[in-house]
Amino acid sequence: MTTQSSPHEPLLNTADSRWQQFLDSHFWHSFKRDKVAIVSFSIFFLFILASLSAPLLAPMDPYDMTQFDLMDSELPPVWQEEGDSRFLFGTDAQGRDMWSTILYGTRLSLIIGVCAVMLQAFLGIVIGLSAGYFGGRVDSFLMRLADIQLSFSTLMVAIIFLAIFQAAFGAELYQDLAMVMLVLVIGIAEWPQYARTVRASVLAERKKEYVDAARVIGLGPIRIMFRHILPNTLSPVLVISTVQIANAIISEASLSFLGLGMPPSQPSLGSLIASGFEFIFSGAWWITIIPGIALILLVLVINLLGDWLRDVLNPKLYKG
Amino acid sequence: MSTLVEIRNLHKRFPIHGDLLDRIRLKGGRLELREENVHAINGVDLTVNKGEALCIVGESGCGKSTVARTVMGLIEPSEGSVHYQGQRIDNLSPREMMSYRRRMQMIFQNPYASLNPRMSITETLEEPIRFHQSDLGKAEMKDKVAEVMQAVGVDPSWGKRFPHEFSGGQRQRISIARALIVDPEFIVADEPISALDVSIQAQVLNLMMDAQEQRGLTYLFITHDLSVVEHFGARVAVMYLGRICEVAPTRTLFAQPRHPYSQALLSAIPRLEDERPRFIRLQGEVPTPVNLPSGCVFHGRCPHANDRCRNEIPALRQVDDVQISCHAVEENRIASG
Numbered sequence A: 001m002t003t004q005s006s007p008h009e010p011l012l013n014t015a016d017s018r019w020q021q022f023l024d025s026h027f028w029h030s031f032k033r034d035k036v037a038i039v040s041f042s043i044f045f046l047f048i049l050a051s052l053s054a055p056l057l058a059p060m061d062p063y064d065m066t067q068f069d070l071m072d073s074e075l076p077p078v079w080q081e082e083g084d085s086r087f088l089f090g091t092d093a094q095g096r097d098m099w100s101t102i103l104y105g106t107r108l109s110l111i112i113g114v115c116a117v118m119l120q121a122f123l124g125i126v127i128g129l130s131a132g133y134f135g136g137r138v139d140s141f142l143m144r145l146a147d148i149q150l151s152f153s154t155l156m157v158a159i160i161f162l163a164i165f166q167a168a169f170g171a172e173l174y175q176d177l178a179m180v181m182l183v184l185v186i187g188i189a190e191w192p193q194y195a196r197t198v199r200a201s202v203l204a205e206r207k208k209e210y211v212d213a214a215r216v217i218g219l220g221p222i223r224i225m226f227r228h229i230l231p232n233t234l235s236p237v238l239v240i241s242t243v244q245i246a247n248a249i250i251s252e253a254s255l256s257f258l259g260l261g262m263p264p265s266q267p268s269l270g271s272l273i274a275s276g277f278e279f280i281f282s283g284a285w286w287i288t289i290i291p292g293i294a295l296i297l298l299v300l301v302i303n304l305l306g307d308w309l310r311d312v313l314n315p316k317l318y319k320g
Numbered sequence B: 001m002s003t004l005v006e007i008r009n010l011h012k013r014f015p016i017h018g019d020l021l022d023r024i025r026l027k028g029g030r031l032e033l034r035e036e037n038v039h040a041i042n043g044v045d046l047t048v049n050k051g052e053a054l055c056i057v058g059e060s061g062c063g064k065s066t067v068a069r070t071v072m073g074l075i076e077p078s079e080g081s082v083h084y085q086g087q088r089i090d091n092l093s094p095r096e097m098m099s100y101r102r103r104m105q106m107i108f109q110n111p112y113a114s115l116n117p118r119m120s121i122t123e124t125l126e127e128p129i130r131f132h133q134s135d136l137g138k139a140e141m142k143d144k145v146a147e148v149m150q151a152v153g154v155d156p157s158w159g160k161r162f163p164h165e166f167s168g169g170q171r172q173r174i175s176i177a178r179a180l181i182v183d184p185e186f187i188v189a190d191e192p193i194s195a196l197d198v199s200i201q202a203q204v205l206n207l208m209m210d211a212q213e214q215r216g217l218t219y220l221f222i223t224h225d226l227s228v229v230e231h232f233g234a235r236v237a238v239m240y241l242g243r244i245c246e247v248a249p250t251r252t253l254f255a256q257p258r259h260p261y262s263q264a265l266l267s268a269i270p271r272l273e274d275e276r277p278r279f280i281r282l283q284g285e286v287p288t289p290v291n292l293p294s295g296c297v298f299h300g301r302c303p304h305a306n307d308r309c310r311n312e313i314p315a316l317r318q319v320d321d322v323q324i325s326c327h328a329v330e331e332n333r334i335a336s337g
Helices: A015-024 A026-033 A033-050 A100-133 A135-149 A154-187 A193-208 A209-219 A223-256 A268-279 A286-313 B064-071 B094-103 B119-131 B138-151 B168-180 B197-213 B228-233 B252-257 B262-269 B307-309
Strands: B003-015 B025-027 B030-033 B038-049 B053-057 B079-084 B104-107 B186-188 B218-222 B235-240 B242-251 B317-319 B321-322
Touching: A026 A033, A026 A286, A026 B262, A033 A100, A033 A286, A033 B252, A100 A135, A100 A154, A100 A223, A100 A268, A100 A286, A135 A193, A154 A223, A193 A223, A193 B252, A209 A223, A209 B119, A223 A268, A223 A286, A268 A286, A286 B094, A286 B262, B003 B218, B038 B053, B038 B064, B038 B218, B038 B235, B038 B242, B038 B262, B053 B064, B053 B228, B064 B186, B064 B218, B094 B104, B094 B119, B104 B168, B119 B138, B119 B168, B138 B168, B168 B197, B197 B228, B228 B252, B235 B262, B242 B252, B242 B262, B242 B307
Parallel strands: B053 B218, B053 B235, B104 B186, B186 B218
Antiparallel strands: B003 B038, B003 B079, B025 B030, B235 B242, B242 B321, B317 B321
């Protein structure tokens, strides 16, 4: 047993030993072996880096109307004959630099995706934990709520909700609050995914003796749920989080494409794709296709990472 | 000797009927609500004296663990009561229960499930102190954890490690440390050594006996291993199908079991003798605890059963220093060998 091998060795500096532990872990080894995971992670990392440093990388600010010129509108990317060297991926109908707009749009899409998933996770974890831990009527009630929520499609709920909001409070207020509204709508519509996953793991964990031990000490239910049970249910939560981020980004893009998401003055990837749609048959394909490729690539790498993570965290799927 | 814990007429039924729709049955043209329960404990009376180790023995499913968990307040009894130093504790609110939580602790069966895998040993051991003795300073707490770890034979420098880095025996020691750290006076041990390797069992048992001697502990020790009882307990309670058959001092019980079930149970201990004249082979199987037999729960398998046994539930009666619930013993129908 490894425990006895090193009790007398001087303890390493904790940060170092944590890092060492990480390098020795199954997690890191399986990552190193999996080429798909490495490539997806690198691309995902590039996306994050690019969107975080968008203000530094972008040659112009797409939110500042004074910086672009209508005379530059619908210029093709540089590699085409009529391309302009100032605009790497060409310009859109208002003369905005596509490269800058995509950088900012990716940033918006990622922020909305991550925040919506955080909201989903918060709601889902609290509801799932209570349902699983308390059981009985509480469980039945909360899970029926989840069933009802799941019987509406996310898009339908979002469209109705956002359309009513726009009609009731006017498009101007909506433009200011678009991001918050999208996070709220996508976050609230998808919590049952988390609640069900968490509940299932809580049901398995709750029967274990360490939970009884905590009750014998006299700890209250809140403390037992969050301090003892929750940490042991986090790996499935981590896995669905990746899938849910990809889903949230797609939902946001779909809503924006339908004109219910981000306004054209602050385009996300979805609203960019939508804004180019009118011009695609007049030859200006780049306004739609290039952000489309960025969106597909982003969602694809997140899903691939999620698949890999599921394989690593589920010991039943160990391959050789 | 004063009584520490007293269990009076304890019943526990676990419902196995489903929800309302499952329970409705049509019977003779009328709707009926069907009720089905597993009768885990059916009227257990037991007293644990201060400073002793009371063992409960019995086969799987006889309700030993349910008794232990009811005493600890992990499950609520359906009927009956649990008293701690004369004070009824089974109906207290969590807040009122708090002062008893420090005085009674529990050791669990499976050392692989009884420690939280995401908490280091130090975290696991510090949690009860933080909770119950929040006035203790940081240094005092560390000293206390180190002292208890030393006492159970786990090197205090291993505190940063996680449960999966330890063997079963070491984990059970840590489990015992967690129970000891709040300085309890009463410990319920639910088959604490049955999941351990035989070579480790003795070590853990000795550890528990040392702790009893040094700290003046009282044990309620659940086991199905009779050799452990002989080694460990001052008194033994034999359980069958949720009822107490016999409570006797260990030596008395092993020398001369009186209840027919105790006799059969003890005769089943493997011995290094060629001839085993008194080996009693019971007929049939343990009846289901869903539909309990009428009268004495043991009558279907008892060689001494008569009509009275089939109809009347025997009460636990005191004979000398033994408590026994059997009509045949009362009427002297069993020829004592």
